Amino acid sequence: MKKLLAFIAVIGLGVLIILALDNNYQFPAFGHAYLPSRVSEHYITKGSNVDIIFGQTLNPESGPANIVTSIVVDYRSFDTLGEVTVLFISALGVSLLLGSAVTQKRLELEFKPNFMLRVGSRALFGIIIMTGVYVTLHGHLTPGGGFPGGTMIASAMLLLYLADDQFRAKIKSFKILEGVAGSLYVIIGLIGLIVGTYFLSNFLDNGVVGDLLSSGIIPIVYILIGLKVGSEISGMIDNFLTEEEVK
Amino acid sequence: MTFIDIVMLVVSILLLIIAFLAVSEKKLIKSVIFLSALSMLSVVSFVLMKAPDVALTEAVIGSGLVTSLFVFTLLSIKKEEAK
Numbered sequence: 001m002k003k004l005l006a007f008i009a010v011i012g013l014g015v016l017i018i019l020a021l022d023n024n025y026q027f028p029a030f031g032h033a034y035l036p037s038r039v040s041e042h043y044i045t046k047g048s049n050v051d052i053i054f055g056q057t058l059n060p061e062s063g064p065a066n067i068v069t070s071i072v073v074d075y076r077s078f079d080t081l082g083e084v085t086v087l088f089i090s091a092l093g094v095s096l097l098l099g100s101a102v103t104q105k106r107l108e109l110e111f112k113p114n115f116m117l118r119v120g121s122r123a124l125f126g127i128i129i130m131t132g133v134y135v136t137l138h139g140h141l142t143p144g145g146g147f148p149g150g151t152m153i154a155s156a157m158l159l160l161y162l163a164d165d166q167f168r169a170k171i172k173s174f175k176i177l178e179g180v181a182g183s184l185y186v187i188i189g190l191i192g193l194i195v196g197t198y199f200l201s202n203f204l205d206n207g208v209v210g211d212l213l214s215s216g217i218i219p220i221v222y223i224l225i226g227l228k229v230g231s232e233i234s235g236m237i238d239n240f241l242t243e244e245e246v247k
Numbered sequence: 248m249t250f251i252d253i254v255m256l257v258v259s260i261l262l263l264i265i266a267f268l269a270v271s272e273k274k275l276i277k278s279v280i281f282l283s284a285l286s287m288l289s290v291v292s293f294v295l296m297k298a299p300d301v302a303l304t305e306a307v308i309g310s311g312l313v314t315s316l317f318v319f320t321l322l323s324i325k326k327e328e329a330k
Contacts, residue, residue, distance in 0.1 A: 003271055006267070006271060007267055007271075010263060010266075010267045011263060014259075014263045018259070030296070066300075068300045107319075107323055107326075108326070109319075109322050109323070109326065110322075110326070111322075135303070143299035143300045143302075143303055144300065144303050145300075147304060148303045148304045148307045148308075151304075151307045151308055151311075151312060152307055154312065155307065155311050155312055155315075158312070158315055233312065237316075240316055240319050240320065241319060243323075
């Protein structure tokens with residue numbers, strides 16, 4: 001009875017929200033919003049008066065063909081640095097809580113991986129890691145980028161942990177990789193400050209929109225973010241799946 | 248009403264129902280599975296709303312990583328309680 005009342009309340013509220021949004025003059029129909037009134041027009045047109053054509057336009061103000069990347073890693077790259085720092089702090093918190101013991105061993109769970117899980121995970125591991133690398137490398141051309149790509153690489157690691165209940169990754173090298181990638185991001189920003197005019201400015205040539213090797217430092221920064229996020233979340237998974245060794 | 252509108256309507260009603268089930272479910276492991284289904288459906292709705300970037304991130308983090316971390320946490324809590 002209580003459940004039924006709660007369900008009716010949820011459905012009622014959902015309908016109310018949909019109706020309130022549907023008949024509101026401030027909430028235009030889907031696909032009919034006038035974009036320059038919400039996002040600065042400068043970011044959409046990349047500051048040029050002529051149209052940006054995929055595969056033809058040479059050296060625009062901002063290189064990436066994917067407009068989300070051009071905002072996230074070019075115009076607002078400093079925000080992304082902060083985002084990476086937030087992820088770093090949360091990984092730090094997890095490792096302080098769960099991974100502070102000197103010797104760690106794998107968590108003993110009451111489930112043993114069977115034959116299908118072991119073989120299937122080994123087969124899928126390569127495909128998932130290839131997808132992760134692809135998404136990271138093509139971050140400036142297609143949807144995706146460093147964050148989803150890095151997380152895909154980490155979920156491939158999770159699959160390896162699932163497939164073998166004795167497996168442990170070399171977590172020390174992951175920590176080193178994470179530190180190096182994070183520092184290189186800041187160093188690239190500082191080079192931009194020295195060579196260009198501001199922190200994280202794009203000091204390389206932008207090239208043709210749509211080429212794999214284009215848009216200056218953005219692919220480099222996205223590869224660094226992918227490495228950092230991937231190794232960070234792999235370390236987090238290792239912390240979750242290990243426990244203190246009792247002697 | 249076009250085809251996309253109908254799909255969108257079905258997806259949003261399912262989203263509401265699964266969100267309700269995830270909250271009201273007594274067993275935690277079932278609740279986690281409903282949460283995973285919720286992320287998967289929201290991926291569909293993000294794709295329909297032409298936001299592939301958000302959809303990709305949600306698919307990887309929401310339904311892959313978070314679900315598995317929740318499941319492992321529940322397993323280790325159960326192990327602690329059995330002691």
